[in-house]
Amino acid sequence: MTASPLPTVLVVPTGIGCAIGGYAGDALPAARLLAAASGCLITHPNVMNGAALYWRDPRIHYVEGWGLDRFAAGALALRPVRCQRVGLLLDAGIEEELRLRHLQVADGCRATLGLEIGPVLSTDEPLEVALELGRSGASWGRLGRPDALLRAGERLREAGATAIAVVARFPEDPESEALAAYRGGSGVDALAGAEAVISHLLCDHLGIPCAHAPALSPLPLTPALDPRAAGEELGTTFLPCVLVGLSRAPDLVPWPAPVAPMAAASADPVLLRPEAIGAVVAPAGALGGAAVLACAERGVPVIAVANPCVLQVTAEALGLKVLPAASYAEAAGLLLALREGIAPAALQRPLAALAAR
Amino acid sequence: MRLQPLELRLPRGSGSLCAQVEQALAAYGRPLRWAITGVESPPGHSDAVATGTPTGTPTGTPIGVATLLIEAVVIADGPALSAAPSGAAARSA
Numbered sequence: 221m222t223a224s225p226l227p228t229v230l231v232v233p234t235g236i237g238c239a240i241g242g243y244a245g246d247a248l249p250a251a252r253l254l255a256a257a258s259g260c261l262i263t264h265p266n267v268m269n270g271a272a273l274y275w276r277d278p279r280i281h282y283v284e285g286w287g288l289d290r291f292a293a294g295a296l297a298l299r300p301v302r303c304q305r306v307g308l309l310l311d312a313g314i315e316e317e318l319r320l321r322h323l324q325v326a327d328g329c330r331a332t333l334g335l336e337i338g339p340v341l342s343t344d345e346p347l348e349v350a351l352e353l354g355r356s357g358a359s360w361g362r363l364g365r366p367d368a369l370l371r372a373g374e375r376l377r378e379a380g381a382t383a384i385a386v387v388a389r390f391p392e393d394p395e396s397e398a399l400a401a402y403r404g405g406s407g408v409d410a411l412a413g414a415e416a417v418i419s420h421l422l423c424d425h426l427g428i429p430c431a432h433a434p435a436l437s438p439l440p441l442t443p444a445l446d447p448r449a450a451g452e453e454l455g456t457t458f459l460p461c462v463l464v465g466l467s468r469a470p471d472l473v474p475w476p477a478p479v480a481p482m483a484a485a486s487a488d489p490v491l492l493r494p495e496a497i498g499a500v501v502a503p504a505g506a507l508g509g510a511a512v513l514a515c516a517e518r519g520v521p522v523i524a525v526a527n528p529c530v531l532q533v534t535a536e537a538l539g540l541k542v543l544p545a546a547s548y549a550e551a552a553g554l555l556l557a558l559r560e561g562i563a564p565a566a567l568q569r570p571l572a573a574l575a576a577r
Numbered sequence: 578m579r580l581q582p583l584e585l586r587l588p589r590g591s592g593s594l595c596a597q598v599e600q601a602l603a604a605y606g607r608p609l610r611w612a613i614t615g616v617e618s619p620p621g622h623s624d625a626v627a628t629g630t631p632t633g634t635p636t637g638t639p640i641g642v643a644t645l646l647i648e649a650v651v652i653a654d655g656p657a658l659s660a661a662p663s664g665a666a667a668r669s670a
Contacts, residue, residue: 233612286610293595354648355584356614366580417580417650420610424652508613508645513595537616537643538594
């Protein structure tokens with residue numbers, strides 16, 4: 221491979237029941253493939269988080285959804301780092317035994333993976349997370365005490381954390397049909413919407429990498445567990461993948477820089493600038509998110525992958541021009557073509573002749 | 578400070594979709610997270626255009642204009658949402 225990397229944004233929206241990516245980090249294989257094809261993949265925690273399962277790839281940049289939207293819109297650049305100091309923010313509403321489990325997971329990541337974790341702080345009030353479904357069927361959520369979340373986040377940043385892993389106590393209904401459906405491989409991740417609100421709010425307020433892991437009681441064993449959901453039921457927490465992801469999450473740099481952008485870029489050669497985005501990959505029925513639309517409006521090629529979900533927000537509905545892909549494998553081929561400067565149309569048949577105007 | 582969930586119906590205008598959506602949401606607060614979760618084509622589109630009959634279109638929606646369905650969370654000050662500003666039909670989610 222001689223072509224330079226083609227920075228690519230991968231979006232698999234959380235909480236909309238994507239066949240690939242709607243479960244426990246089950247879009248990771250696709251992300252690994254797209255990272256190999258592009259040489260530089262920027263994606264969000266929903267893609268990378270497999271609870272107890274994770275994968276570290278130096279070509280993949282772990283950027284929370286709020287940061288990803290801002291990067292795609294040209295308002296942030298990304299600065300890769302060797303190591304973040306990950307502060308741990310625990311919801312005061314987590315019961316003591318479950319809290320201890322999370323602390324032991326953090327200790328395990330320090331001892332076994334060598335991650336820099338700490339300090340650990342609790343919110344001064346329970347966060348009061350509530351789950352909701354939008355009319356579309358997508359997962360959303362509410363936070364009763366956003367002020368408590370932000371106060372704790374500020375204290376952690378002041379105490380030296382350069383990234384924050386937040387763990388909030390989520391409501392649970394182990395007998396619900398929705399949960400049974402999710403574990404069986406259908407329906408949407410009911411937690412996803414509230415998770416996104418929590419991490420978006422923290423990133424927006426603090427301007428540092430943040431990600432969320434829900435605190436839930438372990439579920440009883442079921443023989444009907446879909447392989448895509450299995451990662452979430454291997455351990456007692458969802459925290460390991462978040463700590464690993466955040467440990468190398470890039471810094472979020474306001475952009476354009478106060479000095480001339482070109483001067484800033486030359487002074488900081490590792491900076492990943494939004495102008496460098498070469499492609500965005502998203503599910504063909506979920507093209508209405510901020511990151512995808514921002515890229516499309518800047519002329520960045522959009523690769524729309526057939527990945528069924530509860531939404532039908534297609535390129536046709538929005539009037540977008542996209543490169544369709546029947547699979548993430550095909551999307552990888554398109555990325556390679558773009559990276560090598562090969563016109564994707566040359567790979568299709570029929571190929572219409574040029575007409576002189 | 579509070580988080581306000583919203584569901585908006587927004588007639589699609591020309592130009593940037595991002596700008597249209599964020600401008601509509603700004604009437605309620607600072608957008609934190611949003612997505613277009615549906616697009617409704619104007620009902621009986623070709624007939625409506627041919628006859629000029631605005632049947633079935635939301636109030637104030639020009640004939641032949643699609644409607645964007647938006648789900649969002651905004652950061653708001655003050656009391657919870659009660660009435661929607663004109664131009665975008667909204668309900669508190």
